[in-house]
Amino acid sequence: MYKYREIYSDIKRDILTNHYRSGTLLPTQEFFSEKYNVSRITLKKSLNLLENEGLIYSKQGSGTYVRSKIEADESELLPLDLPVGATFSHKDQNISSNVLFFDARLPTTEEQQNLGISSNQPVYEFKRIRKINSKPYSFEHVIMPVHIAPIDQDILNGSVYDYLQQNVNIQLLDARRIIYAQNATEELNQVLHVPKDSPILVIEQTGYDQKGRAFEFSKSYFISNQSKFVLDVHINKERR
Template identity: 65%
Template sequence: MYKYREIYSDIKKDILTNHYRAGTLLPTQEFFSDKYKVSRVTLKKALILLENEGLIFSKQGSGTYIRSKIDKITNELLPLDLPIGVTYSHRDQNIKSKILYFDARLPSLEEQKQLLLNKTDPVYEFKRLRILNGRAYSFEHVVMPTYITTITEEILEGSLYEYLRQVAKLQLVDAQRVIYADQASKEVSTGLMIDEHSPVLVIEQTAYDQKGHAFEFSKSYFISDQTKFSLDIHIKK
């Protein structure tokens, strides 16, 4: 794999996971050249790829900035190889959440296994519809241990990951994902406004924080003909 492709992938990940924040200056070329031990020519190739994707832009005499708005609106799913949510994958688009169910209970056997919990450890369970630009985008069914932090319906109406980052000092760092096709149940079809038994794409995810603790077990359902998956595959030589 070419070095500039590795650098491109690494910086892209930092942008999409909000390490480099939208609307702020990207670190200098000198910084990146020192960090990756490459020439300016090699680094420039990586930056061109990022600019072509609309992730960064340059201002004469000012520097290179993280683009705060994605110009080309797309219904493409968040990149599968990056642990990010809808808020970051569709930055500056109109994202809303409709809470369909929210409660606390004891975990099932599957949830105990996925989240490494005891049968007496309580969990939050919630179901919400993510709405993108006025249209149903995904149906989320999520289970989280209650020990992480206090969660309310008001919090779930916004970006949960951002709330966890700010309040619980918890960051989504890694995720194990299983992707498969299924038929929409009555509950999912009602939320997504499609016919019951219609084909849907499902992402089953166990999410891990910066300490390696599993803090989320979820299933997200997407309308099959309105969803595309993106995955970058690189082979190191």
């Protein structure tokens, strides 16, 4: 991925998760150039993408602003084209985990197909509740090949994505996501504290690193009235 697109994605996530709030002045170009260690030319490409999507606008002599949202909806819109982990989507809040299950075993046929591994390659399996400000936010069921990195319970208590990036240089750069709704199972009733048969939003994901290798097959479950996801579509007019 080009550097300017990484910066664009990072700033976009911060806008959509209200780190940079609607209607406020965006930090200066000097700030972003130093933060990402890039030239003004590279940064300008990132800002142009954000402006083309209608997320920011410039006032001559005043600076660049985050465009006000059209709808007066106080619920958070989480960017669907970026990692769905709580550490990424709620970076300024208190994130914690409650690990319910952790083990290693051989993969199922479905897991082999999604991860591109053979039947004799062991995988980690873990289930955990992600909490935001001590309240249940999502339930994660994750399968990850053992050869990717050594994982233990302490790592699962924090951000797995941060651990992979900092220790084995693995980043989530691409993903295949399937989104659907289902009624809450007995397990989901208990861990998310929702009534029987409540609607649950499911994001099924196969995550790929910067080399195109599948390193994660997961299903994340969200309480339907607590999470909203947004996907902005930008059509390049030159291709039409």
